[in-house]
Amino acid sequence: MNAPLPHAVLPAAERRVPPPAMLDALKARLGERCTTAAAVREQHGRDESPYPTTPPDAVVFCESTDEVAFVVGLAAEHGVPVIPYGIGSSLEGHLLAVHGGVSIDLSRMNRIVRVNPEDLTVTVEAGVTREQLNREIRDTGLFFPIDPGANATIGGMAATRASGTNAVRYGTMRENVLGLTVVTASGEVIRTGTRAKKSSAGYDLTRLFVGSEGTLGVMTEVTLKLYPLPEAVSAAICQFPTIAAAVDATIQIIQMGVPIARCELLDANAVRAVNRYEKLDLREEPMLLMEFHGSEAGVREQAEFVQAIAKEHGGQDFQWATTPEERTRLWTARHRAYFAALQTKPGCRCVTTDTCVPISRLAQSIGESQREAEQAGLPYFIVGHVGDGNFHLGYLIDPDKPEERDTAERLSLQMVQRALRLEGTCSGEHGVGLHKMGFLVDEAGAGAVELMRQVKRALDPKNIMNPGKIFAL
Known part of the structure; x- marks a missing residue:
């Protein structure tokens, strides 16, 4: 089995820096919403993973699909990477600009486009957060159930195929996204899916983009299923x-x-x-x-x-x-367990791994992982959406002690190996990002990963869409 990429080491990658002409064009169109300020770049070059900050060369704050299309089209013309950005809550290094380029911040695209309560659907811009969505549709008697814990954006949740606490009953983002508006790697705007509950027309492009972690296109609008608030x-x-x-x-x-x-x-x-x-x-x-x-x-x-x-x-x-x-008090406490654990060891970073196994194998998977963590002596915590076989194990490490990082990585490797032996997956909801690239080959097989590469090359021949994530080209 392939060893995981250590958190403190980023892959060697040639940075593709936006040329002055590209930056000038961005500033001419977006004004102050295109910035190269160090503080803003650093903010967009880190997430909740223990990887070091890896900032983009510029950040743009888009407010419409047309603006996203303009930015991506310009990036395609100059061969410069683009990295979609929601709120930065991902855990596996998804947002890091390992090849340089431009971070496209979608947080200002936060409008509810259309609510269709009679059909139990809603269309939102990608920067709408899950809490915002539920606040704004409360009066309809409906709600959106996918709850990964963080107040993530709907676009980010779709990109990582998020699930969370309600997945045991309502499913994941895969089951709850009906359609998308996507800016492709050439800057073209396409729409996938419809508001109908099902379709057998052509390839299922919606589910190709859901879970693609920004490597195939930038999702700017998402059509979702809604559910009646329970009695x-x-x-x-x-x-x-x-x-x-x-x-x-x-x-x-x-x-x-x-x-x-x-x-x-x-x-x-x-x-x-x-x-x-x-x-x-x-x-x-x-x-x-x-x-x-x-x-x-x-x-x-x-x-x-x-x-x-x-x-x-x-x-x-x-x-x-x-x-x-x-109920809010209890669930708020559950959602903040990650940050609560960080406070038990001031200055620490958390190496966290999630796996998912068939429910009959869950006791073995958690039990053996817990015993290994105890024997290693690192502070740790376990939380899990155990109703669907998914759990998280976080190891708290001193970032200045490489031996602790190495121990956490070894434990992470053993936990994933166990999940795969038990016919599970290396990630139930975190996604692959940077950290789990080696595990994907072990889970899916070299042939399947090569097929993924062929899809990536076909849709993104210049490799500008969040390059260096999921697998290496």
Whole structure:
């Protein structure tokens, strides 16, 4: 199996710097929305990965699809890379300008284009965030369920095929994107898909772009499925004596067909960090945080069934959160677990890996990964969307101690190897970016990756779309 790329080392790459003529043309069209200021470039040259800051040569703030098309067309003319940018919350080095070039910031493209409540669809610009979308459609009685934790942009979520806490019931971005407006590598604007729920017309270009991590085009508008707000919602936490007991309870819940909306795992380290960060008093033991959606009777039935299963596995002290305020407090704590963990070791960086395995293999995957982390002696935490077999393990390292980084990388490698042996994937939702490029070959095979390269070359012959990510050309 291929070794992963160490976080502290970026691939050697020839930078393709925008020539003065290109910068002049950008400034003539965009004015102050094209900048080469060091602070802005540095902001756009880092994400939540432990890679060093790798800034672009310029940043442009686009406000329309036409402007994006202009920038990409100009970049194609000069052979200069472009890197789409949302809010910078990715974890695998997706945004780093390893070949130089121009960062296209889409955060100002934040308009709701059209809401069709009667069809349960909405079209938004790529810079709309998931929290903004749900605020603006609240009065329709609908919501968008995909929730990766960070308040990410819809464009970024589509680019990385995000999922998150609700995926066990509502699926991932792959299932919830109906259509796209995309600026291709030549600067042409195309539209994929329709507002219809299904189609058998031609190649499925929508799902080709969803998950492509900005390597095939820049998504500027996204049409999404919406869902009715459930009549009743109830959340609960339940502590278990061990992680194995919590995971075994989860497996039984899923195998019994309980339509649970969310089922999240926090290990004792994550609970401890959240308590300190959010000033909570949760018992510092492995914990499941669950949510049920449906009718009043349906939610009550689900909850009673899950309580019985949890009790069989040593679950105790079910605590219910039935008001919106109580639920928000619990889910905010869960979403901030990553930043809470960082605060337990001031100055640290987090090497975090996610894998996803068939639900029947989840206990083995988490259990063996936890034992390896314990034996290595690095501070760590585990959180997971365990209802669909996906979990994250974060190792907290001192960035000035290469030996800690090496240990974290070794653990990451072992965790991915295990997931692949168990017929899972190297990433359930983080994506490949820079860090998991070697793993992709091991998972998909050299032939499949070469086919991906052929698609990339066909759609982006000058290799200007976020080059150096997913695989090397």
